[in-house]
Amino acid sequence: MANQTTPDIIYTKVDEAPELASTSLLPIIRRFAAAADVSIGTRDISLAGRILAAFPEALTEAQRQSDDLAWLGEWVKNPQANVIKLPNISASVPQLVAAVKELQGQGYALPDYPEAPATDAEKSVRARYDAIKGSAVNPVLREGNSDRRAAPAVKKFAQANPHRMGDWHADSKTRVSTMSDGDFFSNEASATLAKAATARIVLETADGEIVLKDDLAYPAGTVVDATFMSAARLDAFLAEEVAKTRDEGTLFSLHLKATMMKVSDPIIFGHAVRVFLAPVFEKYGPTLKAAGVNPNSGLADLLARVADKPEIKAEIDAVIAAQAPLYMVNSDKGITNLHVPSDVIVDASMPALIRAGGKGWGPDGKEADVNCVIPDSSYAVVYDETIRFFKENGKLDPATAGTVQNIGLMAQKAEEYGSHPTTFEIPQAGTVKMILDDGTVLHSHKVEAGDIWRSSSARKAPIEDWVNLAIARQKATGYQAIFWLDENRAHDAQVIRQVRPILEAQGVADRFQIMAPREATRASLEIITRGENTISITGNVLRDYLTDLFPILELATSAKMLSIVKLMQGGGLFETGAGGSAPKHVQQLVEENHLRWDSLGEFCALGESFKFLADQKGNEKARILGEAVETATQGILDEGRSPSRKVGEPDNRDSHYWFARYWAQALAQQTEDPDLAARFGPLAKALVDSEVAILGELMAAQGRPADLGGYYHYPADKAAKVMRPSATLNAIIG
Numbered sequence: 001m002a003n004q005t006t007p008d009i010i011y012t013k014v015d016e017a018p019e020l021a022s023t024s025l026l027p028i029i030r031r032f033a034a035a036a037d038v039s040i041g042t043r044d045i046s047l048a049g050r051i052l053a054a055f056p057e058a059l060t061e062a063q064r065q066s067d068d069l070a071w072l073g074e075w076v077k078n079p080q081a082n083v084i085k086l087p088n089i090s091a092s093v094p095q096l097v098a099a100v101k102e103l104q105g106q107g108y109a110l111p112d113y114p115e116a117p118a119t120d121a122e123k124s125v126r127a128r129y130d131a132i133k134g135s136a137v138n139p140v141l142r143e144g145n146s147d148r149r150a151a152p153a154v155k156k157f158a159q160a161n162p163h164r165m166g167d168w169h170a171d172s173k174t175r176v177s178t179m180s181d182g183d184f185f186s187n188e189a190s191a192t193l194a195k196a197a198t199a200r201i202v203l204e205t206a207d208g209e210i211v212l213k214d215d216l217a218y219p220a221g222t223v224v225d226a227t228f229m230s231a232a233r234l235d236a237f238l239a240e241e242v243a244k245t246r247d248e249g250t251l252f253s254l255h256l257k258a259t260m261m262k263v264s265d266p267i268i269f270g271h272a273v274r275v276f277l278a279p280v281f282e283k284y285g286p287t288l289k290a291a292g293v294n295p296n297s298g299l300a301d302l303l304a305r306v307a308d309k310p311e312i313k314a315e316i317d318a319v320i321a322a323q324a325p326l327y328m329v330n331s332d333k334g335i336t337n338l339h340v341p342s343d344v345i346v347d348a349s350m351p352a353l354i355r356a357g358g359k360g361w362g363p364d365g366k367e368a369d370v371n372c373v374i375p376d377s378s379y380a381v382v383y384d385e386t387i388r389f390f391k392e393n394g395k396l397d398p399a400t401a402g403t404v405q406n407i408g409l410m411a412q413k414a415e416e417y418g419s420h421p422t423t424f425e426i427p428q429a430g431t432v433k434m435i436l437d438d439g440t441v442l443h444s445h446k447v448e449a450g451d452i453w454r455s456s457s458a459r460k461a462p463i464e465d466w467v468n469l470a471i472a473r474q475k476a477t478g479y480q481a482i483f484w485l486d487e488n489r490a491h492d493a494q495v496i497r498q499v500r501p502i503l504e505a506q507g508v509a510d511r512f513q514i515m516a517p518r519e520a521t522r523a524s525l526e527i528i529t530r531g532e533n534t535i536s537i538t539g540n541v542l543r544d545y546l547t548d549l550f551p552i553l554e555l556a557t558s559a560k561m562l563s564i565v566k567l568m569q570g571g572g573l574f575e576t577g578a579g580g581s582a583p584k585h586v587q588q589l590v591e592e593n594h595l596r597w598d599s600l601g602e603f604c605a606l607g608e609s610f611k612f613l614a615d616q617k618g619n620e621k622a623r624i625l626g627e628a629v630e631t632a633t634q635g636i637l638d639e640g641r642s643p644s645r646k647v648g649e650p651d652n653r654d655s656h657y658w659f660a661r662y663w664a665q666a667l668a669q670q671t672e673d674p675d676l677a678a679r680f681g682p683l684a685k686a687l688v689d690s691e692v693a694i695l696g697e698l699m700a701a702q703g704r705p706a707d708l709g710g711y712y713h714y715p716a717d718k719a720a721k722v723m724r725p726s727a728t729l730n731a732i733i734g
Helices: 016-036 047-054 068-075 093-105 120-130 152-160 231-248 264-276 278-290 299-305 310-322 346-355 380-393 460-477 490-505 517-529 540-555 582-592 600-617 620-638 652-669 674-689 691-700 716-723 727-733
Strands: 009-013 040-044 082-085 144-150 175-177 189-192 197-205 208-218 223-229 251-254 328-330 359-361 367-373 404-408 423-425 430-436 441-447 452-458 480-484 512-515 534-538 561-567 572-575
Touching: 009 016, 009 068, 009 600, 016 040, 016 582, 016 600, 016 620, 016 652, 016 674, 016 716, 016 727, 040 047, 040 068, 047 068, 047 093, 047 120, 082 600, 144 152, 144 460, 144 540, 152 540, 152 620, 175 380, 189 441, 189 490, 223 231, 223 430, 223 441, 223 490, 231 251, 231 264, 231 367, 251 264, 264 278, 264 452, 278 310, 299 310, 346 367, 346 380, 346 540, 380 517, 380 540, 404 460, 404 517, 404 540, 441 452, 460 480, 460 490, 460 534, 480 517, 490 512, 512 517, 517 534, 517 540, 534 540, 540 561, 561 600, 572 600, 600 620, 620 652, 620 674, 652 674, 652 691, 652 727, 674 691, 674 727, 691 727
Parallel strands: 009 040, 009 082, 082 572, 175 367, 251 367, 404 534, 480 512, 480 534
Antiparallel strands: 144 404, 144 561, 189 223, 197 208, 197 430, 223 452, 359 367, 423 452, 430 441, 561 572
16 A cells, blocks of 8 residues: 555644644654654544545545545554554544534535434434544554553653652542443453354344344454443432432542543443433423433533523532532533543543542532542452552552553454444343354343443454563563453453463463452552562553553653554554643643643654664664664653743743754764764754753743634644744754
């Protein structure tokens, strides 16, 4: 699919703060890469870009955009692939709708998002939009398994400069609540296919058979799961926890993953909104339905739709006042946990709460203990055990703590994160069956209307690659290594049957432990508290959760993690960390022209990408560039050149100046390649000599509103004006 003009490194165009930072950083990268004859290209996987690519017939020729995500999905299967992937928006419906409205306002004749599609045309439009929402990007690009860890320079800095941790007390009322029955965990069934098969999913009802999906194909050795969550049990659980929270005097907080789990979790979120506001829905149900209210979209959407109905708004206020106080996303602006489904993402929200000593912000603007509601019990035990551990032992000390690395199974849409096309809200009572092409009923569940049924799978080749990656990582480090697998969980039991033979065949079974998540959490916390290190070897969701949990405890952020995806066909995908705080960063930039986004994750990924390219193509200059990136990154940390949070202090753009300076100095001072040293000596001198002018120009840009011309889609020239305000630096870099 590639040709002679395919760039050596593809840098993804994304959204929000990471993309704004790229406007400043990419010119620097291109200037340096050119010295090693390394070309840097971009591909647009932003939310706006994906929307435009989905509707070419609605746009003019000049407005049309190529489907870069599809292109990258094929490119990552090429041995020459070298992709630096920044965090992109995994859109909830409110975000998707907002992006569409912004694009329409810019002259793009896109169709509206159909809230309740009735015609075939509306259903087609809805299907195209639904393919964009949620985690549409990661499953496409992740054609390999994950190796995530703190870069040595980052870990060393965190220990020398420990971040503040909130105090934990044994009498803290903060707890995790989760379902004990009727959830995905308790209803899970799993089987490993002995031979390749196709399958269909049907719902057998009293009125006949409804085909839910009929085009599934699996190779031999695939682990295929099926499960469901009972809507009745979910509602009962939520009602019980709302009442308990009120009685305990804590904050009610709901923690889901409505971005990655884009079908199931928005539905669960909607149940919570409906249960919390039950009197409102009971009293005004028909009116709310007529106004187009969908609780899955959250309280913010509900309030917008009843803005002209003061009696309903008054009822909502009264019910919220009578219930347990809500955990707040922004207490100053009255944004609650239930406002938008994508505002509280469990893998970011729970570690932040744990780091704060179990405290969350309430509607009164004060911190309080929290009931952390995580309906499905599959992984809630990880956070429950972490909270128990800190109640018993007190907070973690980042100055002495060891590290938890992660090897994650995620290739080829493994496990729950690949379940979007096979997740359904059941329309009527019956039996869901998964039937193979030979007539075998692989899985069967009796369900009620409103239940959430889903199937997911993990193929044999990715599982084998995952185990071998874990073996290689353990051999390289000598660390204690734990497979986080529960023999009492249906899916995990099937995976264990594939893991153990590989370990035994390679003679390394004695170097690994297999533990259920609760026990593995306790063991890992004990290990790092002793100042030792461990490797967590996990499935796809735990990969996501743990690579936020432990980095936030160790480093204060997961954005500084080194994230390498060794693509199964030989290429490399280098991810740059999390983007959960990116919206707040953009808001501050627009209001004060200060961007506090830290590009350290990009620096780490860039160094690895250059070194990988050197191995790929025998380009020793690229290797020297990559090693110099590591020196520059160390300089950023050691010299305290990371962005500050406050306006009037150094921000992201200042850190890029220092990165360019340290990078140029490292190249000028190295002795392996005299040509590179000679080339970068004058550049390093120019950057040093112009320090006062450059930093003065960067600081002068702060303190006033910044005009980007859009949030999801803005003109490149406006972004460049904001993100490259130093004429002196621009003249030096080009």
